[in-house]
Amino acid sequence: MTQIDPEQIKVILATDCGSTTTKAILIEYVDGEYRQTQRGEAPTTVERPFADVTMGVVNSVTEIGELAGRRLVGDDGRIISPATDTEGCDIYISTSSAGGGLQMMVAGVIAEMTAASAKRAALGAGSIVMDVIAANDGRRPHDQIQRIRDLRPDMILISGGTDGGTTDKVVQIAELVAPAKPQPRFGSDYEMPIIYAGNKEAREAISDVFDEGGFDLQIVDNLRPVLERENLSPARDKIHDIFLEHVMAQAPGYDKLMGWTGAPIMPTPGAVGDILQTVARLQGINVVGVDIGGATTDVFSVFNETFNRTVSANLGMSYSISNVCAEATMPNVLRWVPFDMDERELRNHVKNKMIRPTTIPQTKEALMFEQAVAREALRLAYKQHKEFATTLKGVQQQRTVGDTFSQQTGGMTIVDNMKLDLLVASGGVLSHAPRMHQTAMLLIDAFEPEGVTALAKDSIFMMPHLGVLASVHPKAAEQVFDRDCLVYLGTCVCAKGTPKPSKPCFKYQLSGDCNESGEIAGGDLKLIEMAPDARATIVITPARGIDLGEGPGKKIEKEVRGGTVGLILDGRGRPLALPEERAACQKTVQGWLDALDVYAEEKEPAAV
Template identity: 30%
Template structure:
């Protein structure tokens, strides 16, 4: 059987392949999904990828599959490890952090100001995949970024470096790394002026660097031979799909609840009313990663947040037994109910950490209302992807509970927001598909989310 496009999602535990047909027509089709355990332990992720393709072949009832294109998303190397080094935490450091997270990175270290001996020690322990240096508005402070670049260059970490700080420093930074065996990327400043974010150029370069340099998982070089299109970090792919969708249907948030983390992506301009009182700028596209909120690997963290006694009363079950019998994919009604309770807590906690808030400042002129953080009050859609929200019976109800959780002074979605589920569980695949085929990806997104049925 000949397929137009196969998209592989090579995760840390599972590899999924999604097949798409009629990709060049006005009605592209999602034809099926195959999956298999990711084979990092065997020393070659290619084994798991081929097994997932075999599974798809079997599900489609054919003897073999050929394809025109194969694209991929990957988190099989343990994610995209980054460190971020800037000048002022609430300005350039925050801007650089937003760019890194939006591209699908996992940030392991953030430093503000001149890098210290303890920071350098930690940096060497982390062994990051990418180092991002920022600092200073354009034509402003120069010394901190130069100092940090010199200290980092001395470490010879063999990780590509992205410089996204004061534009005046670019030639100096190039000189610092000129004789080092390190690939340097100089991009536009992430914080070119006071209260102005410019994170998209850095975000794009991070994804390009990932594809070019970060093929560290066992067998990924062989996967590169099979894949003839882009490979991008899986969280970055979900963000790409969310951004594409926002241009079509308006402001939205996307929850991706997984076994190890809960990611929340928001793509919204915010309301005019809140924008007028924001004390610092926020990116249109923002992602937060909650590394303690996974419904399998970090299940006990969520149980502790809820409280065993409260959870036991809510479920009328022996919580210790449910914890003991907990599996990556729940099968019994009791296991499903348990994971649904964990998922709801993960969603509400991730929202609380992501959303902005209103507060009051008091001065000589009296009380002034200001806003800080991301304004979600005008989003039109609340979207759920990831196994916990797409494969459990109460996924839609869990997301609908957000609208009932409106807290005073929190910039949460309002009651008019519509809840959508990625029914085919293909949002990450469609994010990477949107690179070469944006129109087909958008059509398939609408179909999976059943937007036209709402």
């Protein structure tokens, strides 16, 4: 690929080939800044009868071309590059999650240590981790082998041992993988790629184990050279390389597409992670992003420049809706619904949604129920994320005698809602909710942000495109991210602590584009409308024991931004507690929904 000079890039074309639709966007340099100008959509054409992904790409790009009045596809059916004044683009980039994305199996010695690091590397690269094999995963060797045999991953990542650490345990893991002879997902015409990123002293022994054939062993630097430090990028880069060389090359039409792009094709979730990291780094903020789909929910977080991603495989809104209800339990789902529902009927509804995943809620009640399920799915996914996004385990602790009674273990979560600055939502149930207020309420209820947090949603799922763009032109990516990708819902100010009901929780005073002051009582929610481009300074004086970021009872002053919803003041306390008793719970939840005007007065029912 040729070296790209960011200064020369004025027209950027990006596509994301999803499993059902291919989305294309056009970014142009207008009046001194990069803006997303047009978008187009077409069905993805990976599967039969088309079996050529470029058809969908060309279709979506043609649509943009028509809208923009710019010829983007040449007579040869290729994308025109570089750009002239009226046609073509300076760079074309793409991501892909077609055909189920990138699926991997990872292995390490200890599940919480090298195996966890390997999982982090794989997830960070945008893959789905099908299973984690570790010496201490509680399975007998023949069960592990059986499992490896059953899975058909795209590639396998093996780690284990610090540099100079254990050799035999790593070799043992390899000795499980080799006889199992796992088959790659796409046919048997290529060798199973194995990435070894473990103890460097075991490299030779590992090569011996895999030299029998049927494997394509690639060796990279140890991803955990010492237990105190992770070095994930060599493994991540190698995953991307193999993804292109092997996995993508197997999918119909991708070889052609790869020739068109000006930057390597990335797995969609990997690109989303990249853009969030870029934005967090450039703006110096902590970000959490969530993408809730039909089958899975992805959570991304960047705290103090440490990136983590988790995929909750069975938490989703259609294929996995029944699993969400089973895991969260019905009473937990129903606590968000402010009216009575027949539980048996509801369970059947849930199962019917599971087997007919494309249906949409027609009535307000059905919508409220679905959003209740979404709250629980998001809550569980975030919980899993918190458990995974931890400091490293197996690290020595420094102590003084003063720590005698406050000893803490390693592996504490690095996710701190108080330090969170921006929460970004994407995925059908969040970005296509009829009212933005619903999206905001869902985010607040499920993630329980603390202190001052900006809420946004990804308008048209543009994050993957920008992720790839970030690798060639970070500035353009950030500008478009802020101006066009995100739709700011507003800011929420949430009190941490247990405020007494109806007693003062905090006082606030706004100045700037919005001038208002008042008091929020415990258990109350208040919405102050603020236009999307409005900015205001808020001074908050919390009651005793209530924390808004500076410690319990301490006054804070911060700038807040408006949004399509506005400024939300939340005095319900954290952790969020709902009354146990059903009737009281319904009343409380109804109160909250009314306060934020979440379900606006319904129009005439659609039914005749």
